[in-house]
Structure formats: structure tokens, C-alpha cells
Amino acid sequence: MSRAIHVFRTPDRFIAGTVGEPGDRTFYLQAVHETRVVSVLLEKQQVQVLADRMGLLLEEVHRRFGTEVPPQGAELDDASPLVTPIDAEFRVGTMGLGWDADAGAVVVELLAATETEFDESVVLDDSEDGPDAVRVFLTPLQARDFSLRSERVIAAGRAPCPLCGEPLAPEGHICIRTNGYRRGHSFGLTPETDEED
16 A cells, blocks of 8 residues: 655644643644644654754754744744644654755654654655655744744643652652652651750
8 A cells, every 4th residue: 555645835734732631641743724634643752852853943944045034932823722623644753854945945744653664765755665644844934833832832731840850740749859758847856856955
């Protein structure tokens, strides 16, 4: 069976989003053009890597080609949730990122996870061999918007412990930095026995 490549040359949206409660969220990327919606499943770390690399790519494109790039602190244009129902095409295994100078666009390619090895030349290629893929062309503004939204989606998870940085769970947290002890406990000492004369 030949591979399916879902191409979005002028997407209305390309966003990261989640389903579920903090600590138990499932991450998706979703490309939308008019009534066509394609969603893929991936890990939180993959979203972070893609957002970080996209920001670096925009800086490099500006430096090398002088392409106008929206500033880092730009306002988020699209804060709407994912389009539902969400029916993931596949789980992302490999991601590709590039710059199409002719189109003036950031190109994102998401390839399905597969157990069989494939030649890396299938990334951003239309050959019949290789895993299914989603290929999206983004304007610099859309790419910056994607990075900004992704950072907010990632940060919306569980708050980090101020001591160890691990996520705080609603049911409590045993911090490795305090050896399991909690602040504010006297551990059997009364103020009288704790003081020196």
C-alpha cells in the first residue's frame, strides 16, 4: 500500500493542543484548511522540540535572507481549541523542518512512527516508499504563532515544584530535595527543646 501524504500549502490553522487533565494530557498537532482537518498524536517533548527548532529556524532565516519575522513577544492570534472530534491519523515518529525560499514558507513534515527503518531521504519527498506523512507550509507569522501557542500549551500542565522542578500532582508530591520531609514540621521537637539557653 502506498503512503499517504497530507499536504497543506495554505493552512488556516496549524496548532498544538491537548486533551485531558494536567498530568494526564494527550498532545496533538492539527492542520486545518477550510473543512479539511488532519490531526496527529505525539509526545509533549516532540511539541517542545518542534516549537524550539521553529523559533531558531525563523531567526536563521531572518539573519541569512533578511526575511521579515514577527518578534518573539508577539500576541497569540489563535487561542481556540482543537477541532473536534479528534481522529488521529497516526502517532508521529520523525519530524522534519525546513525553509522553502521560493514559497517564503517554513515547511513542517511529520512522519508516522514505524517499526521498519526507512531512508531519511523520504523526509520532504513524495516517493511512494516510506511512512505516512503530514506536510504543512507556514508563513513566518504562522510559524511564530505555532511556537508561541505551543509554549503556552506545554506550560499549562502541572506546576513545577519550586525545589526540585518535578511536576506537582494534585494528590501531593514527595520532593527528593527534602528527603521526603515536609517544611513546617518540627519532627517531634517542641519549641522549648529546640532552643538553646
